[in-house]
Amino acid sequence: MQAKEAIRLLICSESQHEAETVTSLLRNAGHATRAHIAQDMDTLKAKLNDQVWDVCLCYMEMSKLSGKDVLTEIQRQGKDIPTIYFHDDIDSVMAEKALKSGAVDLVPSGEYNHILQVVLREIKNLKLRRELREAEALLREAEKRCQVLLESAQDAIAYIQDGMHLFANDSYASIFGYDDSDDLLTIPLMDMVYSKDQGRFKIFLKDFNAGKTRSAEFQCKMLDIAGKEVDSRMMFARATYDDEPCIQVMIRANNGNADLEGKLKLISSQDLLTGLYNKQYFNEQLGDAVDQAVISGSNGAIAYVNIDHFGKCKVDVGIEGADMVICDVGHLIRSKCREEDLVARVGEDVFAILLHDSKAEQAQGFAEHIRKAISEHLVAVDQRTIQVTCSIGVALINESSRSPKEVLQHAHEASYFVRKLENHEKGNGVYLYNPAQLANTDSERLEAKIQDAIKNNTLKLLFQPVINLRDEGGEHYETLLRLVDSDETDVSPQNFLADISPELKRKLDRWVILNTGKRLAQQRVQGHDTRLFINLTNESLTDESLLPWLQKLLQASKLPSHAMIFQFTEADAINHLKQAQVMTKSLSKLGCKVAISRFGSAIDPYKLFEHIHSDFVKVDGSFTQELNTEEGMASLKELLTGISEHEKASIVPFVENANIVAQLWTSGVNFIQGFYLSGPSTQMNYEFNDD
Structure with missing residues (x-):
């Protein structure tokens, strides 16, 4: 369990209220945020030297500091901090000047939703820039290691561009009798291929460069420096050398094991039931296709063919009969595809087709062709005739594709969306992945799933111990809600609360309180002095009917009210x-305790205590992440001191190792919580006395 990394927000403003509002917006959007204000140049310089910042929000005109001064100082220190200007009155000339000066945007003051979207956009862009810098550094390291390995490798390796050798290692030169690999740099590869094999080789290279061949191997006779024939097996791969796109060639002399190696490779890539390619091989080829699209701008697509209601088919014809249906449909799909298309079985009732050189309209048209063929096809199973349909999701592969896994996931989601289309409630349709449309439908589907889980009581409660370091009585746990997904994995509320309606949030809170009360009653009947922290959403703060309902619950359950900490x-x-x-x-009047969580992100967090009563304060998890630095430990100790001065019991979450425990022991904290002590469990059976 890890805390989300906090957004570091540097705010140059004379209004603390404005800064608090922006910080709250980000936190409400699900982003842990640590904000600091700079109102003069000395403070700005100190803050810039103090730590790494993610975003700077800056008023263009202030009494002690101007937006231009802020940006100049950031640029002088060579910091990559996206700077967003605010101003009360904005015109096109002002916006143009701001952008030319280096600001990433100019936003009207008070337009908080606009500000939120700009900040989130720039956080995403900054993350990508940081990842790019890291990837470039790793690439440089990898290239250095690769060059050393190439030069010393026993395999014969060369890089070819426009038919000429860019590089050849000593093993490659040795196969063809050259003493110096540099001598090969003036010799075309084609001249080293035996004349009778050159025609086949030209066709192979043309298809390989066009992505029309699934095989990257070519066998032929080659000629050494003396003109002697060398039986060779060449393996090709697209590559870059000295930042130039080229082809990597690995050559092995043919031996008696070549046929055996080929057969073993074929077997390892096949699905044993259908004879088509298997998921592992498909994923490898999909990875190559995505890489090629990103590097060279080529286009492709995946058609994700999901057999409709296959479970019912298995019931109707049995497992063996269902296998016959899968085999028959698989062979039908293969017969309808082009030779260069790759067809694989990637799930029990799912086929995937990798389409090279295919754009949106072509891919959709092809998928419709496959759908129609399957729906009209009759499958003979013993003495019965079976007819099935399919839902096909299409996802495009282009220069914007981020990863093979994401492309496959998009195709999978699109296939399930088919049943949301009008007149396709039972499937038998084609849908091209559209993230905007899927997002709306995903929200509806999520609401329905949660409503169903509440109705059928299938939500899950987990309990994580909260350990008292001051040897006081009572066993404390935090109640954690989980939604059980279709694949039996637990989904945390932070992954769905932002996407559901206020009414449903209130229903979830009532469910959690009711079922936590039942578990608490069972625990206390067994003689445990158990107290539970119960997380409530913002909607419960505005729910006037919650307190009367809670009062009745406490009376009916006969639970001591102090055992519930909201x-x-x-x-x-x-x-x-x-x-x-x-x-x-x-x-408090009911006798219940109150806790404030994710504390310490506000500009002046202690001001909250002037208005709100609380018994416990749990600091924001981002503070724990920084305990590996002196500054981080000092920040946490300062926060804990402030909490103690206000006579609140402090809790530090996300304690993940023994070093953190040792540091916290002397910091004055009251409670700690984290995986090092115990992870969340369905049972409340932690041995508190063993501490």
């Missing part, structure tokens, strides 16, 4: 300050 985030409390004030006072 926990809100700092951001929610700040954004709904008046409601939070009323709610926390009312909870």
Whole structure:
């Protein structure tokens, strides 16, 4: 369990309220945020030297600091910090000047939703730039190691561009009788191929360069320096050498094991049931296709063919009969594809087709051709005739494709979206992946899934111990809600709460309180002095009917009210300050305890204590991430001291190793929590006395 890395926000503004508002916006959008204000040049310089910043929000005109001065200082220090200007009145001339000076945007003051979108965009862009710099450094290291390996490799390796040798290692030169590999740099590869094989070789190279051949091997006779024939097996791969696109050639002299190696390679790439390619081989070829698209701008697509209602088919004809259906459909798909298309079985009832040199309209048309052929096809199973349909999702491969895994996932999602199309509720359709349309439908599907989980009581509660370092009584756990996904994996609320309606959030909170109360009652009946932290959403702060309902629940369950500790985030409390004030006072009157979580991200976090009663304060997890530095430990100790001065019990989460425990022991913290102590569990069976 790891805390999300906090966004480092440097705000150059004379208004602390404005800074708090922007910080709250980011936190409400699900981003841990640590913000600091700079109102003069000395503070700005100190902050820039103090740590790495992700975004700078800056008013263009301030009494002690101008936007131009801020940007000049950032540029002087050579920092990559996207700077966003604010101004009350903006015109096109001002915007042009701001962008020319190096700002990434100029946003009207007070347009907070606009500001949020710009900040999130620049965070994403900054992350990509950092990843690019890291990747470039790793690439340089890899190229150095690769060059050493190439020169000393026993395999014969050369790089070819426009038919000429760019590089050849000593092993390559040795096969053809050359003493110096540099002598090959003036010799075309074609001249080294036996004359009778040159025609086949030209066709192979043409198809290989066009991506029309699935095989990267070519066998022929080659000639050494003395004109003597050398039986060779060449293996080709696209590559770059000295930043130039080229072809890598590896040559092995043919031996008696060549046929055996070829057969073993073929077997390892086949699906045993259908004889088509298997998922592993498909993923390898998909990776090559995506890399080629990114490097050279080529186009391609995946057609993800999902047999509709295959479970019912297995019930109707049995497992063996279903295997016959899969084999028959697989052979039909292969017969309808071009020779250069790669067809694989990638799941029990799923086929994938890799289409080279294919754009959106072509891929959709081809998928429709496959869909129609399958829907009209009759499969003979014993004495029965079976007819099946399929849902086909299409995802494009182009220069914007990020990874093979993502492309395959898009095709998978598109195949499931077919059943959302009008008149295709049972499948039998084609859909080209469209992220905007899928996002809307995903939200609807998520709401329906959560509603169903509440109705059928299939949500999951986990419990993670919260350890008291001050030897006080009571066993504390935090209740953690999980939604169980279709593949039986647990989904954390942080991955779905932002996408559901306020009404559904309130329903979830009621479900959590009710079922936590039941588990708490069972635990206390067994003699445990157990107390549970219960996380509530921002919607519960504004839910006036929650307190009367909670009072009835406590009376009916006969639970001691102090055993329930209701926990809100700092951001929610700040954004709904008046409601939070009323709610926390009312909870205290009921005898319940109150905790504030993700504390310390606000500009002045202690100001919250002037308005809201709380018994516990859990610091933001980003503080724990920084304990490996002196500055990070000092920041946490300062925060813990402030919490203690306000007479609140402090909690530090995400304690992941023994070193952190040792550091926290002397820091004054009251409670700690994390995987080093114990991860979340379905049972409350932690041995607190063993600490």
